[in-house]
Amino acid sequence: MNAAYTRYLLLSLLVFVANVQAAEPQTYQQAFELNRAMYGKGHLFTWQGQEFSTDHPEELDAQTPATRDKAEAMLHAAQVLNQRASELEYAWRMTAGLLEQAEQALRAGEFRQCMNLAAQAHYQARMSIQQAEYNQQHWRDAVPQ
Amino acid sequence: MLKVRWMTFVAVCAALLTANTVLARDEAALIVLGQAVFLEQSKGNCIACHAISDPQAQLAGNQGPPIFNMKLRYPDKRLLRAQVWDATRNNPLTLMPPFGKHWILSEHEIDAVVEYIYQY
Amino acid sequence: MLNFRKVKPFQGWITVALLLCATTSVLADASEPLIDPEADRQALRAYYLKRFPGVDIQDYINGIYALDAASREQWQALEEFPPYEFDLEAGEALFNTPFANGQTYAACFPNGGVSIRQHYPYWNAAEGRVKTLELEINECREKNGEQPYPWKKGPLAQISAYMAWTSRGQVFDIKVPADDAGALAAYAAGKRFFYAKRGQLNLSCANCHLEGSNIFIRADLPGPALGQTTHFPVYRSKWGELGTLHRRYEGCHRDTRSDPLPPQSDAFRNLEYFQTYMSNGLPVNGPGARK
Numbered sequence: 001m002n003a004a005y006t007r008y009l010l011l012s013l014l015v016f017v018a019n020v021q022a023a024e025p026q027t028y029q030q031a032f033e034l035n036r037a038m039y040g041k042g043h044l045f046t047w048q049g050q051e052f053s054t055d056h057p058e059e060l061d062a063q064t065p066a067t068r069d070k071a072e073a074m075l076h077a078a079q080v081l082n083q084r085a086s087e088l089e090y091a092w093r094m095t096a097g098l099l100e101q102a103e104q105a106l107r108a109g110e111f112r113q114c115m116n117l118a119a120q121a122h123y124q125a126r127m128s129i130q131q132a133e134y135n136q137q138h139w140r141d142a143v144p145q
Numbered sequence: 146m147l148k149v150r151w152m153t154f155v156a157v158c159a160a161l162l163t164a165n166t167v168l169a170r171d172e173a174a175l176i177v178l179g180q181a182v183f184l185e186q187s188k189g190n191c192i193a194c195h196a197i198s199d200p201q202a203q204l205a206g207n208q209g210p211p212i213f214n215m216k217l218r219y220p221d222k223r224l225l226r227a228q229v230w231d232a233t234r235n236n237p238l239t240l241m242p243p244f245g246k247h248w249i250l251s252e253h254e255i256d257a258v259v260e261y262i263y264q265y
Numbered sequence: 266m267l268n269f270r271k272v273k274p275f276q277g278w279i280t281v282a283l284l285l286c287a288t289t290s291v292l293a294d295a296s297e298p299l300i301d302p303e304a305d306r307q308a309l310r311a312y313y314l315k316r317f318p319g320v321d322i323q324d325y326i327n328g329i330y331a332l333d334a335a336s337r338e339q340w341q342a343l344e345e346f347p348p349y350e351f352d353l354e355a356g357e358a359l360f361n362t363p364f365a366n367g368q369t370y371a372a373c374f375p376n377g378g379v380s381i382r383q384h385y386p387y388w389n390a391a392e393g394r395v396k397t398l399e400l401e402i403n404e405c406r407e408k409n410g411e412q413p414y415p416w417k418k419g420p421l422a423q424i425s426a427y428m429a430w431t432s433r434g435q436v437f438d439i440k441v442p443a444d445d446a447g448a449l450a451a452y453a454a455g456k457r458f459f460y461a462k463r464g465q466l467n468l469s470c471a472n473c474h475l476e477g478s479n480i481f482i483r484a485d486l487p488g489p490a491l492g493q494t495t496h497f498p499v500y501r502s503k504w505g506e507l508g509t510l511h512r513r514y515e516g517c518h519r520d521t522r523s524d525p526l527p528p529q530s531d532a533f534r535n536l537e538y539f540q541t542y543m544s545n546g547l548p549v550n551g552p553g554a555r556k
Contacts, residue, residue, distance in 0.1 A: 022224055037230035037245060038223040040252040089532055091524040092465040127247055139461035142238055142471050144312040193483040206481040242466040249465055
């Protein structure tokens with residue numbers, strides 16, 4: 001057994017004493033993510049006295065009535081955002097494929113399908129930009145001193 | 146009168162039983178999916194980093210701790226779900242990918258893999 | 266609803282103001298620590314000395330085989346009949362064949378192209394960018410009226426392999442001129458590329474090749490970051506052929522589920538600059554053989 005493995009075994013023994021607890025969220029973003037993480041989508045939670053859903057904004061958008069205009073608008077927004085991720089050299093591998101599928105769905109007149117795919121692509125592009133910005137700030141934490 | 150009551154009782158029992166088997170069947174299906182998520186490279190590929198004492202899980206990696214004692218580690222199953230959804234919340238530098246936050250797995254697949262590892 | 270990024274019309278002015286401040290050095294960016302490549306190199310060596318105390322620093326040119334005894338034996342057997350031998354011969358022949366205009370590769374490089382691998386990549390101040398050996402081989406071709414070769418394998422990798430071979434045993438000596446802001450910025454960009462998480466899987470190179478070195482990912486053992494570039498180009502059994510460093514970069518970058526960047530992109534050349542600087546003091550041992 002190598003050292004890392006033994007370390008984890010020891011760690012696992014230690015944590016018998018302290019099992020996992022969640023830290024209190026400090027911001028809306030943290031509250032949203034913790035609730036989404038614990039309950040998945042379609043769950044309601046309260047933050048500072050107000051009720052919110054754990055659905056991503058993109059998912060809510062994809063639930064509005066399916067029309068050609070709406071599908072086109074969502075697809076376009078996702079393409080623009082992923083273009084920005086590419087410019088940051090942070091685009092993800094699967095996002096372009098999702099956009100392509102969404103385009104095909106649009107051409108086939110499957111607007112709901114197009115909206116769902118565009119929502120996922122938009123979410124991924126948004127997260128990849130967030131990842132780029134976060135890492136721009138925090139990458140030094142990983143450098144050995 | 147008595148007969149009617151008796152029949153209602155039987156009907157209710159039958160309904161409960163089917164509901165239970167439907168539930169059990171759903172849960173079994175969820176666990177089957179969860180195992181696939183754990184093992185398959187195109188899904189969760191958890192086995193790349195975690196050993197688990199499922200005989201189907203061969204040649205596991207050890208970047209992460211072996212998956213065992215989940216019920217003790219996570220009396221609240223929701224917190225286990227949160228670890229799978231976004232491991233960076235506890236440790237921003239972790240190797241473990243944020244499966245939910247980065248939409249690597251669907252929410253249903255996350256429910257499934259959590260159900261599967263909660264047995265170990 | 267979907268408009269997450271608001272346009273900030275005054276951003277341009279802020280940048281101008283910041284630049285003015287910076288040039289008059291009124292306001293230095295306090296969050297940007299000094300770029301000190303030599304301190305980074307020492308820190309990386311110290312990390313590995315502490316992590317694998319029995320392993321000689323010089324042995325890191327052998328990648329994962331420096332750390333994993335089990336695969337080292339197979340590799341040593343492999344090296345007895347080096348799988349890159351044919352490529353070396355082909356590379357030598359290509360290198361020595363004059364172009365249609367009668368010129369040669371030798372004329373494009375210092376010292377006739379022999380025994381110079383240890384100086385690549387380098388910061389070219391006039392061009393304001395990092396130059397790799399492969400980049401200059403293709404530039405030499407174009408200058409002499411020939412088509413450039415593809416970047417990842419084939420004749421370019423073979424010529425590069427031959428040039429590394431003539432430099433075997435020379436010690437890497439990459440320079441990052443402390444008085445050249447461009448060179449420092451390129452080095453820093455390469456370093457950031459290595460340590461920043463990326464891709465849908467949110468993995469950095471460091472995740473696997475620093476913390477993760479010599480720990481199994483499924484059946485794979487990621488090698489150490491130190492000395493990672495000294496033996497390129499490499500004959501990889503999985504490829505069944507010779508490939509360049511940027512071919513490998515592309516593969517590992519894709520494995521993070523990033524949209525992969527092209528070989529010889531700015532990002533990859535800067536990364537090579539950083540990684541090769543980390544290998545300063547280690548000998549050239551290319552071409553290499555890996556699983």
